[in-house]
Amino acid sequence: MFENGIIFDISKDLYYVKTENGNYMSKARGVFRKQKFSPMVGDNVKIEIFDDNTAYIVEVFERKNEILRPPVVNVDQAIVVFSLKNPEISYKIIDRYIMYYEIMNVPIILCLNKCDLIGEELEREFKSIYEKLGYKIIFNSVNLDNKKLFEELCGDKISVITGPSGVGKSTILNYLNPNYNIWVGEISNKTKRGKHTTRSATLYEIFENSFIIDTAGFTSLDITKFIENESQIRDAFIEFKYNLECKFSDCKHINEPSCYVKNELENGNISKSRYDSYLFYLNEYLKNRRY
Ligand SMILES: Nc1nc2c(ncn2[C@@H]2O[C@H](COP(=O)(O)OP(=O)(O)OP(=O)(O)O)[C@@H](O)[C@H]2O)c(=O)[nH]1
């Protein structure tokens, strides 16, 4: 019997696959190993289930994308959670997350959490920088009921939820689904889940058919490893996309004459904090890259 499903967890060489009819613990056919191909969390797969209840992945369908941190494929969006108080997350760090997911080609939703702790002025400053970039922004706190909004944004999608430690990611997930950190379901072909030590990323079904991956934050060094060239950094700042209007088509927007970005910076249309982040991460990359 064949069924299609999605890998929601991996432990050693066991793949946990959710299909319409249940969850199956599967092995991968040897052919994948020979091709040095590893099925990943988020993969859409075909499994073959035998009478003795063993299951094997026989086919992995084409991937939409693949991100490295956390190691997941077919991600629809990243929800970047941060706070401006308790902890006070700097714009530079927010920009690091944005940059990373832009480079990974994953749509971004910003979630300013703990809104109850910040005054109007700080909120206004934040809005003046980030609203004009065009990212969806969720203003959230424990006092606000944003369940519907999250449901709408996450419906039928695989979302990564990420952000620095302590900003309230677990609180959000628990609020959205009080069972979120409990095992997602029974395994149809085994009674015990078995030892589960090498967990790297797990899809949780936060709402029906809406998966979320909770992931810890990352450091800037992690990012430098994934960047292949400096223009990727420039292009990750989406308001710099007017490259064509710079005199030089490969303008880095630093010292070049007739630079649209520097012009916009002077006019106040591009935020100084964003431009500073760009210079900061560009320098960091140039310092750390391996030749
Ligand atoms: N004032 C306020 N505090 C909050 C809010 N949301 C969460 N907290 C508190 O912030 C602290 C950290 O929340 P967590 O949900 O554990 O944060 P996290 O992002 O999951 O942290 P890590 O597990 O370290 O990644 C807890 O003490 C929460 O009670 C909020 O909206 N307002």
Ligand SMILES: [Zn+2]
């Ligand atoms: Zn320029």
